[in-house]
Each structure stands twice: as structure tokens, then as C-alpha cells.
Amino acid sequence: MRHFSPSDPTPRDLGFAMPPEWAAHAATWMSWPANDDLWFGHLAGVREEYAELVRTIARFEPVELLVRDEESEADARKRLGDLAAFAFPVTLHRVPLDDVWVRDNGPIFVRDAGGRVSLVNWRFNAWGGKFEWQHDDRVPEYVAAHLRLPHWDRPEVLEGGGLEVNGAGVGLTTRSCLLTPTRNPGLTELDYAGRLRETLGVEKLLWLDGGLENDHTDGHIDTITRFTDEQTVVTSVAGDEADANHPVMAKNLAELRGMTDRHGQPFRVVELPLPATRLEGAEGRLPPTYANFYIGNGFVVVPLYGDPNDARALEVLRPLFPGREVIGLSSRKIIEGGGSFHCMTQQQPAGTLWTGE
Template sequence: MTTTRVLPAEWAPQSAVMLTWPHAGTDWSDILDDVEPVFMAIAQAVLARENLIISCEHVVRLQDLERELAAFARAEGLPGRVIAIPAPANDTWARDHGPITVVTDDGPQLLDFRFNAWGGKFPWEKDDALNQHLHNAGSFGSTPMSAVDCILEGGSIESDGAGTVMTTSECLLTPSRNPSLDRGAIENLLTETLGARRVLWLNHGFLAGDDTDSHIDTLARFCAEDHICYVTCPDPTDEHYRALAAMEEELQQFRQADGRPYKLTPLPWPDAIHDDEGHRLPATYANFLIINGAVLLPVYDVPQDAEAIEVLKGLFPERTIVPINCRPLIHQHGSLHCVTMQFPAGAVTP
């Protein structure tokens, strides 16, 4: 008998969130003092609502973190437990090197897709082996994990929890990931591994400074089965204007499984942020993380932050919106959702 499977929506009940902690051996070394408080704010917000898995290559730093976070959780009477595992890693983008969890007739199953740093852009060997390290160490309890011999990053897919997966052709069809797989083969892969019954492809949209080849989680997100929020650029002189306008037109043409159009909510467009060399950085409010009872929203110390908070309150009225200043994160070309990976209820059983 065929086992049914589904990729849960992010708003489904969760058991844990994973963080791969930055350290001096990563590209964060020059701004470690700026970026660690961002990770700490995410960690504390998670522990207030569910378990937290952290790994770090530097064992002494990890031990200090475990003590500090466990003491914080006890002092605040928080429900979350800290699961700290020493493990080598090239970088900190858990969304893309972490396991993807599906729910089957037999319970949750972790899928360990291969990771090659967004098409071989950076070193990746440690990141590609990280999930096996964590699984061997018992981070996920008794939940089984299966290796999948294809490249797939968590930030490249969005699920409504009911069989629809949304993605971008710019990312999933890039030859440097799975050169032997065309669009049809990719759809078959998503069906076989994630239980997708429909795939919605966006062919337009990008963010300057993004290394991921237009990950969907920087551009458009499900906030309910019938509702998508997305980035839009109101400035005709901005380099993003035409591509994001074309993406908006595509979203307007998308239909739900029953044929109805989606509710669509545009997100604010933050002021341009540049690094010291003048390169534009990929600030986006779409890179939020939904957890139990809350949404962790990246903000960037720009005037549009306040509007973004209000928009998210409207999208998730039953959840607390927790703004976290992620301006340090975008200096390495990602944001809040990119450094996290959630696990549905039952997947992490410490």
C-alpha cells in the first residue's frame, strides 16, 4: 500500500526550530559581535514556544550557549528545551542545509537532501554532512531520516500543507543544482518526496545581493491555504520594479486547487541597504518564520519596519509578531527564515 505524505505548512504545530550557530571560523568572523545577538534573539523567541536545536563547530562556545540558553529558559519558565550538538559546518544557513520534514502515515520523516551551496558558489562539504551528524547524535529522537540524492534547499519551496508547493524556476531549474532534471522531473521529485499534488512556478522576481537564485522565501509566502503575501517594489526607477511587477502578475494568475484565485497581500518595500563597498543587500520582509503562537519578523532599522509589523499583524491576527533586527544577517546575503529550520509536531522528541 502506498504511504501518503505531506509537507506541512509552516503554521502547523511545531516541535522545534534548528539553528546552526555562527563562529569565528565562518564568514561571520568580522561581524560576529553584531550577528550573535540576532541568533540569540531568535533562540530566546523560539524557547518561549518550543524546543531549540543548536549546533556549532566550536565545542566550548556551544557549551557556553547551552548553559546560557538553558538558564534563560528556566528563569523565564519557558517550555522549550535546548538540544545542543557539536558538529562541523561551513556556514549557518539552516533553512537550506537542514533536513526537510514530511508527515506520512507512519509519522514524521526527515529528508536529507543534498546541499551544494546554491550551485557550488561556496564550500559546502561540512554543511552537506551536518544532518547526518545531528541524526547520529540523537538530535531528532527516534524520527527516521532518509537520504535523497538530489539537491533541494528548504528556502526554495513553500507549502500550503494541502498538497500545493510554490517555487521559482530561477532556482530549481538552475543547471548547477540538478543538471539532469527538467521541469517535469523536478515536479516528479517534489511529488515523490514531498507529496506535492500541484506545483506553482514563479518565473519572475529577484532580490539584488541574493546568492540563492531567487529563493521563494525571499519573494512570496503562503500565510494560509488561500492567501499569499509577496514583495512588491513601488519605485519605477528601482532595478527590481519590472521583475517584481511581472511576479505580481503571475501571482494574480495563480489559482487554488478548487479554481479560485488567491487572496494576495503585498508587503512593504524597505529602503535600499548597501554594504561598505556599495553593493545592495537583500532586505525582505517575506523572510519571516512562523512558529507556535508567533511570527518572527525580520526588520532592518528602516522606516518601513513599522508598516511591515502592522501588515503581519493583519496576516496572522492570532499570533504574536516578534520583530527581530536582522540588518547584520543581510550582510551575508540572507535573513531570518534563511538561518532557521522548523520541525513539525512529533518530529523532535527529546
């Protein structure tokens, strides 16, 4: 299995780019929750919500589920029941893990115009060294080895939740995340633009300033603003002007309305409410958001919190995904860990696995 380094031909050189999430999937990769300390005593409830997420995705596409040890595997099998009963296969892989956030520590897949699929392995350091990360940083290598994929190894830290793409050459990110000195000290906006162009096919990189209050990712884009098609962006707004999130979200909204695609065309910008109720956790305010939805084959799964705005969020999102079933699932326990469904999933695009030739 070949490892391509930064001195080798880049993905862009060979015609690879990151497809949008709504493109067809071969599977969804996930990691079973395991550490009760990281969930502040809520692990049992988290696992119940997580099992429902796995069951829902497996109605529509295969799930490749990483489990870190014997206890996790036994718990997953018990909660999920008969794996053969799902519409699509759920395959368990015993892999050392630190946490559940495979969106950020997993690989980012790329595909070329002929449908060949490979991946890029970025470094992961738990959002600037906030938690343990050594096991999670090795997950992309496990996935590559399992799929026998030649792939690219990058020296930079990059989390999948920190980048949105529209499938037409546009990427969207936040300064509060990518420009932190604990990720890639010294890298500028221009540096990132160049690297993401060569690795993921992002020809135009757009920047918002920041994300939600007390988000330990430093403001991942996937918690606030998402592409739903090439020309449509849905972005979080706070209804309460006294809320610390209000001015940040209002500024993002205004900036998005002035942004254009690669051809100078403005985006359609749709407002998505944040949950109305302030949630507190063990380490202060929690960052619940409806923008952390996951798009799969024929479905979109949206986190809900038992909040007055739950129904409104689903009303906003359903028309944006014609032909897909928009499903709301509880994420009230999961949000205690700081993220939700998009953070817990990583799509493998449909296509032919690349042989390196």
C-alpha cells in the same frame, strides 16, 4: 535506522507530505553563527541578533541548537545565559558546520495523516558551489541519527528556502533558483514537479521567474513570496520604479494574481513592501526583505532593518496571523551574510517519530 533510496517506496507511497510551517512544531532546529570571514567582520553583532532570535523562539517552543566547536558552544552559552531559565528547552548539539543556514542544508520533515514524522535528506552544495558545504551537507544525517528516524536519501540538490508549501498540495518556487545548471543539471520543471510530488506531497507546483537582486541563493522563494495560510500569499513589492527589483517583483505579483490552487480557486494576494533603503555590503547590494519571517507555535518573528518600512511591514503581516504574536527583531547585522530568520531556522513538526513500520 533505515535509509530509503529512490528505488524504495516514496514518502507519498506511504502517506507522508511536507506540512505547512504554521502547523504545530515539536521544535526548531538552528545552527550557531561561527565564521567571522563569512560575516565580513560582523560576527559579534550577528551573534547578538541571533541570540535574541533564539531567546524569542524559546519563549514558544523547544530549540535544538547546533554548535560546531568548543568556541561556538561557549559563546552560545555566554550570550544565551541560563538555558534552564527559558520557557522551553534549548538543547546544544556539537556538530561540524560550515555555516548557519539550516533552512537550506538541514532536513525537510514530512508527516503522515496519522501524525508520524520522518524526514527527507536532500543534497546541499551551497547554492551551486558558492561556499564550503561538505559539513553542512551532513546535517540531515545527524538529525536523523539523533531522532533515530528512518528517512529518505535523495540524489538531488534542494534547499528548503527554495520551496513554499500551503499544506493543501500546492508548492511555490522560482525558476531562477531550481533551474540553475549548478544544482541539478538537466532537470526540467516537469522533472521537479514529479520529484516534489513523490517526496513532499506537492500535487501542484507553481513557478515564479526570479527573486531579489544579488541574492546568492539565486532567488529563493522565501525571500520574496510566502504562504500565510492555504489561500493567502504575501509577496514583496518594490516602491521605487527605478529599483532593479521593481520589474521582477511586479511580474511576480501579476503572475500570482493569475494563479489558482488545486481546485481552480484564486489565491488572496497581499503586497508586502521591501525595505525602502538600499543596503550595501562587502560584496555589493544586500537583499533585505520582510518576507523572510519564521512562523512558529503562537508567534511569527519578522526581520527588521532600521528602515522606514519596518513598521509598515508589521502592519501588513499582523492581520495575516490571527492568534499569533507577530514580533519584529533586528536583522541588520545578520543580513550582511545574505539571509535572515527563515534561512536560519528549520521546523520539526509535532507528531510521533516514525519507526519505519
